[in-house]
Amino acid sequence: xxxxxxxxxxxxxxxxxxxxxxxxxxxxxxxxxxxxxxxxxxxxxxxxxxxxxxxxxxxxxxxxxxxxxxxxxxxxxxxxxxxxxxxxxxxxxxxxxxxxxxxxxxxxxxxxxxxxxxxxxxxxxxxxxxxxxxxxxxxxxxxxxxxxxxxxxxxxxxxxxxxxxxxxxxxxxxxxxxxxxxxxxxxxxxxxxxxxxxxxxxxxxxxxxxxxxxxxxxxxxxxxxxxxxxxxxxxxxxxxxxxxxxxxxxxxxxxxxxxxxxxxxxxxxxxxxxxxxxxxxxxxxxxxxxxxxxxxxxxxxxxxxxxxxxxxxxxxxxxxxxxxxxxxxxxxxxxxxxxxxxxxxxxxxxxxxxxxxxxxxxxxxxxxxxxxxxxxxxxxxxxxxxxxxxxxxxxxxxxxxxxxxxxxxxxxxxxxx
Ligand SMILES: Cc1cc2nc3c(=O)[nH]c(=O)nc-3n(C[C@H](O)[C@H](O)[C@H](O)COP(=O)(O)OP(=O)(O)OC[C@H]3O[C@@H](n4cnc5c(N)ncnc54)[C@H](O)[C@@H]3O)c2cc1C
Numbered sequence: 001x002x003x004x005x006x007x008x009x010x011x012x013x014x015x016x017x018x019x020x021x022x023x024x025x026x027x028x029x030x031x032x033x034x035x036x037x038x039x040x041x042x043x044x045x046x047x048x049x050x051x052x053x054x055x056x057x058x059x060x061x062x063x064x065x066x067x068x069x070x071x072x073x074x075x076x077x078x079x080x081x082x083x084x085x086x087x088x089x090x091x092x093x094x095x096x097x098x099x100x101x102x103x104x105x106x107x108x109x110x111x112x113x114x115x116x117x118x119x120x121x122x123x124x125x126x127x128x129x130x131x132x133x134x135x136x137x138x139x140x141x142x143x144x145x146x147x148x149x150x151x152x153x154x155x156x157x158x159x160x161x162x163x164x165x166x167x168x169x170x171x172x173x174x175x176x177x178x179x180x181x182x183x184x185x186x187x188x189x190x191x192x193x194x195x196x197x198x199x200x201x202x203x204x205x206x207x208x209x210x211x212x213x214x215x216x217x218x219x220x221x222x223x224x225x226x227x228x229x230x231x232x233x234x235x236x237x238x239x240x241x242x243x244x245x246x247x248x249x250x251x252x253x254x255x256x257x258x259x260x261x262x263x264x265x266x267x268x269x270x271x272x273x274x275x276x277x278x279x280x281x282x283x284x285x286x287x288x289x290x291x292x293x294x295x296x297x298x299x300x301x302x303x304x305x306x307x308x309x310x311x312x313x314x315x316x317x318x319x320x321x322x323x324x325x326x327x328x329x330x331x332x333x334x335x336x337x338x339x340x341x342x343x344x345x346x347x348x349x350x351x352x353x354x355x356x357x358x359x360x361x362x363x364x365x366x367x368x369x370x371x372x373x374x375x376x377x378x379x380x381x382x383x384x385x386x387x388x389x390x391x392x393x394x395x396x397x398x399x400x401x402x403x404x405x406x407x408x409x410x411x412x413x414x415x416x417x
Contacts, residue, residue: 005027005158005324007142009143009161011038011113016113019031022121025403031123035126036148039106040105043105046100046101046218046303050307060111063111063115068103069101073090075088077371079370128145128146130164130169131146140288142156143155143170159329162294168293178280178297181353183232183275184232185231186235187228189270190270209368209369209371210369212231213230215254282338298348304396308344311396314401314402315341344396348397
């Protein structure tokens with residue numbers, strides 16, 4: 001039976017960032033990830049300015065900018081029969097943090113894993129599935145897991161952090177249950193090709209609305225990542241209408257993309273996301289902390305899930321590294337992390353719930369097929385809205401900065417021969 005300083009369960013954005021930061025502090029940290037790699041399609045792929053700034057503070061900015069990515073510069077609302085209205089203009093923010101980087105999550109996670117692998121105290125165990133908690137004397141002392149060949153084993157740790165996502169097994173094992181907030185829609189993700197003439201590094205996000213449905217197109221390097229939003233009960237309807245019916249719906253919502261809906265070969269090309277909005281009342285028990293989606297699943301509105309998960313990881317590293325280096329993490333230490341991150345989480349979730357009530361709820365109920373006139377008026381007439389909205393999406397409330405122990409200088413550019 002092995003022993004580590006911090007056992008992090010789940011190699012998503014929260015787990016990999018926490019692993020990197022703690023390892024840079026000199027803590028022995030082991031990340032267990034149940035998959036054999038990070039190759040999973042249709043995950044959160046938006047890296048917001050708060051995260052890009054953090055990456056710069058970690059001295060990894062040059063490398064990050066070399067990864068394939070497109071830049072989301074604005075959010076534009078369609079106006080039937082009129083010119084579209086820019087609701088959020090990231091370009092209005094001070095450079096260089098004036099865009100959302102769109103990149104496949106697996107590239108981002110591989111990038112974090114490579115940086116963490118340079119730290120001697122960091123271990124990543126792929127194909128290791130956590131199955132439960134090791135408890136002793138009223139405290140969590142480690143995790144139970146299955147090795148790649150299915151052998152059960154245990155890893156003891158001074159602290160276990162659950163970063164195992166929205167269906168967190170460790171959260172359940174700890175007896176923690178999140179409060180669920182109603183969400184009026186689910187999302188079906190799929191791809192459509194981008195024609196060469198449409199390519200470009202800079203792009204905007206334009207939603208389209210119909211009765212009881214909406215469609216967002218995220219620009220990627222050589223394809224559009226499409227998100228079809230419909231009421232939670234719609235999966236049966238989509239299956240009954242078949243692929244032809246689905247293609248017709250997409251073509252009606254985005255006539256400009258009708259020429260390529262045949263790229264949806266079958267309904268198997270759709271990836272259904274059961275959208276959740278929830279939050280734990282308490283993020284910890286003695287010896288275990290939940291962060292990221294394990295503590296709070298976010299709605300896709302604003303694409304903030306990854307970034308909040310990363311901010312949680314930064315706060316956790318900041319507060320817990322000293323205690324982990326001492327080898328003694330108290331419940332009061334864990335409470336500090338929860339207190340730091342609960343408020344920004346609640347603020348963002350409240351904003352998402354307001355958006356649901358004002359925009360998505362009525363659209364999903366078939367009562368409206370356009371953005372409320374008040375929102376369009378604000379976007380057109382109140383210049384501050386153009387900067388406040390993107391600032392809120394870009395940095396969120398209480399953005400975190402890299403702890404001093406994790407900061408590194410960027411490598412100097414090599415002189416050209
Ligand atoms: C289809 C989809 C689209 C999304 N789009 C966006 C978006 O555009 N922008 C955005 O910001 N957010 C988006 N999100 C949400 C975003 O992906 C999450 O908020 C974010 O990834 C949360 O990070 P996390 O590290 O907390 O959890 P996760 O990313 O869920 O990572 C959890 C990790 O734990 C692993 N794991 C689970 N159980 C175990 C176990 N028992 N043992 C070991 N490992 C385990 C999983 O394999 C996974 O790698 C989307 C989510 C989905 C599903």
